[in-house]
Amino acid sequence: MSQPLILGIETSCDETGVALVRGHDLLFDAVASSMDEHARFGGIIPEVASRAHLEAMIPTIRRALTEANVDLTDVDAVAVTAGPGLVGPLTIGASAAKALAVAINKPLYGVNHVVGHAAVDQLVHGAFPERFMALVVSGGHSSLLMVEDIATSVRELGSTLDDAAGEAFDKVGRLLDLPYPGGPHIDRLAREGNPHAIRFPRALTGGRDKEKHLYDFSFSGLKTSVARWVEARHDAGEDIPLNDVAASFADAVADVLTAKTIAACQRHDIDTLVIGGGFSANSQLRDMAAQRCAQAGITLRIPPIRYCTDNGAMIASLGASLVAANVAPSTLDFPVDSSMPLMITHV
Numbered sequence: 001m002s003q004p005l006i007l008g009i010e011t012s013c014d015e016t017g018v019a020l021v022r023g024h025d026l027l028f029d030a031v032a033s034s035m036d037e038h039a040r041f042g043g044i045i046p047e048v049a050s051r052a053h054l055e056a057m058i059p060t061i062r063r064a065l066t067e068a069n070v071d072l073t074d075v076d077a078v079a080v081t082a083g084p085g086l087v088g089p090l091t092i093g094a095s096a097a098k099a100l101a102v103a104i105n106k107p108l109y110g111v112n113h114v115v116g117h118a119a120v121d122q123l124v125h126g127a128f129p130e131r132f133m134a135l136v137v138s139g140g141h142s143s144l145l146m147v148e149d150i151a152t153s154v155r156e157l158g159s160t161l162d163d164a165a166g167e168a169f170d171k172v173g174r175l176l177d178l179p180y181p182g183g184p185h186i187d188r189l190a191r192e193g194n195p196h197a198i199r200f201p202r203a204l205t206g207g208r209d210k211e212k213h214l215y216d217f218s219f220s221g222l223k224t225s226v227a228r229w230v231e232a233r234h235d236a237g238e239d240i241p242l243n244d245v246a247a248s249f250a251d252a253v254a255d256v257l258t259a260k261t262i263a264a265c266q267r268h269d270i271d272t273l274v275i276g277g278g279f280s281a282n283s284q285l286r287d288m289a290a291q292r293c294a295q296a297g298i299t300l301r302i303p304p305i306r307y308c309t310d311n312g313a314m315i316a317s318l319g320a321s322l323v324a325a326n327v328a329p330s331t332l333d334f335p336v337d338s339s340m341p342l343m344i345t346h347v
């Protein structure tokens with residue numbers, strides 16, 4: 001018998017994602033983004049995102065069903081992001097999912113977005129091993145998760161105390177006068193620069209800070225150091241070596257992310273690492289993770305970038321795992337939770 005067909009809906013930020021998944025097979029993944037509407041503001045405007053989700057929701061659901069060549073009545077369960085994310089956008093997705101579940105009289109699962117960033121990798125690289133580590137890095141999150149069962153057992157080992165990795169890149173991008181979002185621009189400049197030109201700080205990697213925050217990250221001090229360094233050069237009337245600043249900054253971020261993650265794998269005797277979230281597009285992180293994982297004998301799994309940015313497939317994939325694990329569905333009145341804890345895989 002074929003596995004249940006899961007419809008996944010994602011609306012936690014600026015992407016309206018709808019996908020259909022059967023087991024570990026992705027049938028189709030439709031995404032509409034409102035990023036163009038936010039770019040001129042230099043950041044995501046929740047109200048603008050909510051309105052865009054409302055407009056895109058039904059056309060995106062229709063497109064996913066048509067392209068997957070299935071009928072709404074074929075769907076066996078609906079999964080939707082319950083949090084974390086922006087309340088307005090989350091509410092639009094949850095309302096749509098609730099209405100659909102009622103209309104087709106099928107179970108509904110409100111799921112965790114960050115856990116979804118890890119879950120999507122099953123669609124690309126197949127079933128997960130018994131235990132693995134997941135590093136989820138994006139404009140909104142930098143979290144290290146220890147996963148024993150993607151449906152039922154996720155432990156948050158650490159996360160960022162301030163800016164997420166992508167957010168730090170975007171802020172440094174702004175101070176270097178790069179277009180928003182600055183992340184990909186810094187990546188590009190960094191590839192031409194010397195990562196050892198400037199020694200920027202690695203927060204929470206030594207002394208008592210490290211003891212207290214073994215697997216936590218902090219990038220706001222790093223961002224401030226970059227700002228000070230650039231300012232001092234500027235005041236002295238000197239040119240800013242953009243490539244070297246970008247490369248040294250990107251190196252500091254990649255160094256801390258990979259060092260802490262690999263230390264966690266070794267300490268917990270885990271030999272598989274999944275990296276997800278939009279920031280996993282970052283070349284410096286990818287290169288350093290590949291090199292350090294190879295040295296440590298850790299299998300590295302990073303999905304192609306279109307599955308790392310926000311999408312419906314990640315939510316459908318987590319939904320499929322919940323159904324396969326016989327987890328009870330969510331009640332129809334579940335609330336969205338902008339700061340949903342990461343060990344809660346579903347509500």
Ligand code: KG4
Nearest residue numbers: 138139140166181183187278279281282309
């Ligand atoms: O997952 P995502 O699409 O949206 C969020 O949920 O945040 O991640 C987008 C973030 C942005 O901060 C963007 O600047 C950053 O990821 N980003 C990058 C790169 N590509 C995207 N940062 C550095 N290097 C990149 N190549």
Ligand code: ZN
Nearest residue numbers: 117138277310
């Ligand atoms: Zn995300």
